[in-house]
Amino acid sequence: MQPNSFPWQSPLPCSNSLPATCTTGQSKVAAWLQDSEEMDRCAEDLAHCQSNLVELSKLLQNLEILQRTQSAPNFTDMQANCVDISKKDKRVTRRWRTKSVSKDTKIQLQVPFSATMSPVRLHSSNPNLCADIEFQTPPSHLTDPLESSTDYTKLQEEFCLIAQKVHSLLKSAFNSIAIEKEKLKQMVSEQDHSKGHGTQMARLRQSLSQALNQNAELRSRLNRIHSESIICDQVVSVNIIPSPDEAGEQIHVSLPLSQQVANESRLSMSESVSEFFDAQEVLLSASSSENEASDDESYISDVSDNISEDNTSVADNISRQILNGELTGGAFRNGRRTCLPAPCPDTSNINLWNILRNNIGKDLSKVSMPVELNEPLNTLQHLCEEMEYSELLDKASETDDPYERMVLVAAFAVSGYCSTYFRAGSKPFNPVLGETYECIREDKGFRFFSEQVSHHPPISACHCESKNFVFWQDIRWKNKFWGKSMEILPVGTLNVMLPKYGDYYVWNKVTTCIHNILSGRRWIEHYGEVTIRNTKSSVCICKLTFVKVNYWNSNVNEVQGAVMGQEGKVVHRLFGKWHEGLYCGVAPSAKCVWRPGSMPTNYELYYGFTRFAIELNELDPVLKDLLPPTDARFRPDQRFLEEGNLEAAAAEKQRVEELQRSRRRYMEENNLEHIPKFFNR
Numbered sequence: 024m025q026p027n028s029f030p031w032q033s034p035l036p037c038s039n040s041l042p043a044t045c046t047t048g049q050s051k052v053a054a055w056l057q058d059s060e061e062m063d064r065c066a067e068d069l070a071h072c073q074s075n076l077v078e079l080s081k082l083l084q085n086l087e088i089l090q091r092t093q094s095a096p097n098f099t100d101m102q103a104n105c106v107d108i109s110k111k112d113k114r115v116t117r118r119w120r121t122k123s124v125s126k127d128t129k130i131q132l133q134v135p136f137s138a139t140m141s142p143v144r145l146h147s148s149n150p151n152l153c154a155d156i157e158f159q160t161p162p163s164h165l166t167d168p169l170e171s172s173t174d175y176t177k178l179q180e181e182f183c184l185i186a187q188k189v190h191s192l193l194k195s196a197f198n199s200i201a202i203e204k205e206k207l208k209q210m211v212s213e214q215d216h217s218k219g220h221g222t223q224m225a226r227l228r229q230s231l232s233q234a235l236n237q238n239a240e241l242r243s244r245l246n247r248i249h250s251e252s253i254i255c256d257q258v259v260s261v262n263i264i265p266s267p268d269e270a271g272e273q274i275h276v277s278l279p280l281s282q283q284v285a286n287e288s289r290l291s292m293s294e295s296v297s298e299f300f301d302a303q304e305v306l307l308s309a310s311s312s313e314n315e316a317s318d319d320e321s322y323i324s325d326v327s328d329n330i331s332e333d334n335t336s337v338a339d340n341i342s343r344q345i346l347n348g349e350l351t352g353g354a355f356r357n358g359r360r361t362c363l364p365a366p367c368p369d370t371s372n373i374n375l376w377n378i379l380r381n382n383i384g385k386d387l388s389k390v391s392m393p394v395e396l397n398e399p400l401n402t403l404q405h406l407c408e409e410m411e412y413s414e415l416l417d418k419a420s421e422t423d424d425p426y427e428r429m430v431l432v433a434a435f436a437v438s439g440y441c442s443t444y445f446r447a448g449s450k451p452f453n454p455v456l457g458e459t460y461e462c463i464r465e466d467k468g469f470r471f472f473s474e475q476v477s478h479h480p481p482i483s484a485c486h487c488e489s490k491n492f493v494f495w496q497d498i499r500w501k502n503k504f505w506g507k508s509m510e511i512l513p514v515g516t517l518n519v520m521l522p523k524y525g526d527y528y529v530w531n532k533v534t535t536c537i538h539n540i541l542s543g544r545r546w547i548e549h550y551g552e553v554t555i556r557n558t559k560s561s562v563c564i565c566k567l568t569f570v571k572v573n574y575w576n577s578n579v580n581e582v583q584g585a586v587m588g589q590e591g592k593v594v595h596r597l598f599g600k601w602h603e604g605l606y607c608g609v610a611p612s613a614k615c616v617w618r619p620g621s622m623p624t625n626y627e628l629y630y631g632f633t634r635f636a637i638e639l640n641e642l643d644p645v646l647k648d649l650l651p652p653t654d655a656r657f658r659p660d661q662r663f664l665e666e667g668n669l670e671a672a673a674a675e676k677q678r679v680e681e682l683q684r685s686r687r688r689y690m691e692e693n694n695l696e697h698i699p700k701f702f703n704r
Contacts (some may be wrong), residue, residue: 072192075185082182089175109113183480234611239616249621327400359638365667366628367449368395375541379504391680392450394673398630399665401655402462403473404639406485409439411635413467413489415617418694420491420521426561426594429586432519432528433555433565433597434605434617437582440549440569441619444580444602445631447537447547452661452676454483456697460655462639463646476699478687482515484702493520497702498532511535530555533569548572548579549601563588564683569601640665 064352373393400408412435419431454475462471473485476497484497498515513532521528531553549572567584570576582605584597597616599605604618623634642656650656660679663672690697 043218050148061199061202063202065196068192068196068199070673072189072196075189075192079182079185079189079244082178082185084180086175086178086180089178115563127541201238225486230612234288237612244615245618248618283288285454304371315646358643360641361623361634361635361637363399363629363632364665366625367398367630368669370395370448377603379540394664394676395669396450397452397661397664397676398446398449398632399640399661400636401454401458401460401658401661402481402483402500403454403485403655404476405451406483406498407460407462407471407475407487407639408442408489408633408636410462410464410469410494411442411633412438412490412619413469413487416492416519416521417468417489420523425524425526425557426586426588428521428524429557429563429565430530430595430597430607431557431584433567433584435516436530436553436555437567437601437605438617438619440601442633442636443535443547443549445622445626447545449630452655452658454655455679457653457700458655458658458684459651459653461650472701474699474701476702476704478683484699486702491521491523493522494518507538507540509537509540511537525559526557527559528555528557537572553584561589563594565597567597 030229032634198698199624209426268663365491373395375396378390378392395486415431415435415438419428419435422428422431456478458475460471460473464471467489468491469487469489471485471487473483476482476484477499480501482497482499485495487494494517496515496517498513501514503510503512511536516529516531518529530553531550533553536548536550537545538548539545548571549569551569553567553569554564555567563586565584565586567582570581570583572579580600580602582597582599582601585593586595586597588594596609597605597607598613602619605616606613607616608614618636623629623632623637626632629637640656640661642662655661658675658679660672660675663669691696
């Protein structure tokens, strides 16, 4: 019997009747029909079951014969009684025989499958049995009643055994059919959902393709950013002012830089520089003696004289390098240096515990530190370093969508922290009262100026402007030493205006903590909440969280945030790390909003400075005559440290700090108040 010929098995639909979208289901059904072991096993079991049923039928006939033989009268008595049987009895016998035959057939079809059931007993009084026997000779093995009883018992046992086999075979066949039924149901359900699965697979393929394309685009952008961070391909004009002997001649050259500033902006910047000459008294106390004043002026004049001696040769050399396309002395194509004059000193022999053990919980801004712990930049220059990625504000000034503008402003707020990642091993110089710093970056299109407007408490103010934005801030720093770490708590706000849209953004700074101050590898951490508001519009607000590292969260430098609308609904989600980049959206399809540039070669040996930080303290001979004496680049202690002269740097640092104390004492004794030169309260 074939597996597909069972009468209880419904015929399968032909392949022509299946829909066109079920080709996969058709192949599965075909494979099921060809390779199904369960159906083959079921057919084999049913074949054995059929042969056993035939054998059971024969055994049942033999049992019937034995039963009739045991219950029949003696052969001699049957012959004597056969003469008196009437025709009516014969008709009754025929009817009875017919019933018995039908009864035997019914018993044969309804064979019990349990061996515990009692054997079938036939009628014990059959008056017409002589009519059947008179034409037959009884077998010899049935003539003995004892032998007949033994054979009857054996046949019963054999019948029960075969019935058990039939039961087990039918049970196995039923289980096989049930298994195949479930398989068939599964195939039918797969055919029903094949269309939906096909659509889902198509969407997954499309999403994967988009992710791969975006990854390739990000890689190309990253490579382009790294290449542009080394060599810029834009153009700007730079005026190189020669020495006073050659004042009648002015060298004008073109440099490949990032932006070209108009001539009128250069003239306005040159005119505004003349105002800085009024701030010469920053390091001089009003009550200082003439000797102190002359000493203070001497170090400024010394620096100026040393530079002015080679002014002509330096200007000629720079112009010759630019015109010939040569890049010597570690200079960028924008004319700025790419490396510091000397690496940072070794601080392993400094015992900080002896210095800080009496100042736990105090403000460290009043504590004098060894010059080896400083870096050749001060706090005013650090404020300018936050403008390294000012192109984010330029891009925001060209974005019409207010939510996208908020995302770019948030990225600018995060980018101000990235330069601190490699700077945990040193601290900036504290500016003296009235000290200034100016930075005109024509390649970035902005002018920056900062001033130390207060000494106790220390407050620094800065102002930066370009044709696209205006940025300013005034920050007061509080330092707390806690034994193993030091916290820097900023107090103040940062402000950005985008004149094109009339936006005015305000936000705060987060807490900075330097870990492992006394021993181990120092590392820096920023944590807290930043809220960015547009005071001119309530369309959206941005909240950023600098996540603090704890026992349950081991992700360092993580930033999370969101740009929300008026009703508090999240419009853009922001995430990333403040030293790696900021992303907008949901991973893995998020868009990179900002990513820091590459670090210079051997940055670990040079205070961990970025390329932008290396340029901040460069004393350009072209601008030295235009800078005011109060500019931070003229500080001798900072300059000596940059050049690697630690003894001279320590001596000058002590001298500058003593001048600052003397000036403060004089102002307190005479009830004088310092008035900032370039900023109003």
